[in-house]
Amino acid sequence: MSIIDRIGAARLLPVVVLERAEDAVPLARALLAGGLDVAEVTFRSDAAEESIARIAREVPQMLIGAGTVLTPGQVDQAVNAGAKFLVTPGYNPAVVAQAAACGVPIVPGVNNPTGVETAMSAGLSLVKFFPAGPSGGVPFIKALMGPYGAMRFIPTGGISAANLKDYLALKAVLACGGSWMVEPALIRAGAFDRITELTAEAVALARSA
Structure with missing residues (x-):
C-alpha cells in the first residue's frame, strides 16, 4: 500500500504538536492503541525533528510525516x-520541488x-485544504x-468530531486533519490513555462516515 493510500485508509491525519521529544514515542503508541497508524508531527516546535526521529526509530509501524x-x-x-511524507x-x-x-x-x-491549479501544474493530485473552516468548509x-x-x-483547520462526517462524506476528501484527539495540553499532562480514548472515538466516527 502506498503512503497516500495508507492515509486514505486511516481517513484521519492527527496533527501533532510535540513540545518535548520524550513525549513522541508514548504519543505514537497511544495513537496506535486507538486504532490510528498515521500521524503528522508539525515543525511548530524545536522538538519536532527529534520527535520524528524517535517515532521512526522506536515505533516503525507508525507512518510518520512532518x-x-x-x-x-x-x-x-x-x-x-525519518518522515515519510x-x-x-x-x-x-x-518546498514542493525539494x-x-x-x-x-x-x-x-x-x-x-x-x-x-498550481498543484496540478506540479503533477500533484492531493492537496491540504487549509484552513478548512475559515475558507468555506464543506460547501467550498x-x-x-x-x-x-x-x-x-x-x-x-476547524475539523472536529462534530463536523468530521460532513467532510468525509465528500468523495473528494481523502482524509481529514485534526488535533482534537491530540491536544497539546493532553500531551503535556501525559494523558496518553485519554488520547487513546479520543482516538478510538474518532476512528469509529470516521469509519461510520
Missing part, C-alpha cells in the same frame, strides 16, 4: 529524521482554485469538486 514544513531546509531535516500550510514552489528531489510525497496547503470543497474532479483534499 507538517508545517516551510523551507527546503526543513524538508531535508524532516526526511533525514510532508504537509505544508501553503504552496511554496521551492520534496520531489528527495522522492517524498508532499501535500501542500491551498484554499482557492489558483492553488489547486463541493464547489471545487466541479472543475477539479480529479483532485483529492485533506481538509484541516
Whole structure:
C-alpha cells in the first residue's frame, strides 16, 4: 500500500504538536492503541525533528510525516529524521520541488482554485485544504469538486468530531486533519490513555462516515 493510500485508509491525519521529544514515542503508541497508524508531527516546535526521529526509530509501524514544513531546509531535516511524507500550510514552489528531489510525497496547503491549479501544474493530485473552516468548509470543497474532479483534499483547520462526517462524506476528501484527539495540553499532562480514548472515538466516527 502506498503512503497516500495508507492515509486514505486511516481517513484521519492527527496533527501533532510535540513540545518535548520524550513525549513522541508514548504519543505514537497511544495513537496506535486507538486504532490510528498515521500521524503528522508539525515543525511548530524545536522538538519536532527529534520527535520524528524517535517515532521512526522506536515505533516503525507508525507512518510518520512532518507538517508545517516551510523551507527546503526543513524538508531535508524532516526526511533525514525519518518522515515519510510532508504537509505544508501553503504552496511554496521551492518546498514542493525539494520534496520531489528527495522522492517524498508532499501535500501542500491551498484554499482557492489558483492553488489547486498550481498543484496540478506540479503533477500533484492531493492537496491540504487549509484552513478548512475559515475558507468555506464543506460547501467550498463541493464547489471545487466541479472543475477539479480529479483532485483529492485533506481538509484541516476547524475539523472536529462534530463536523468530521460532513467532510468525509465528500468523495473528494481523502482524509481529514485534526488535533482534537491530540491536544497539546493532553500531551503535556501525559494523558496518553485519554488520547487513546479520543482516538478510538474518532476512528469509529470516521469509519461510520
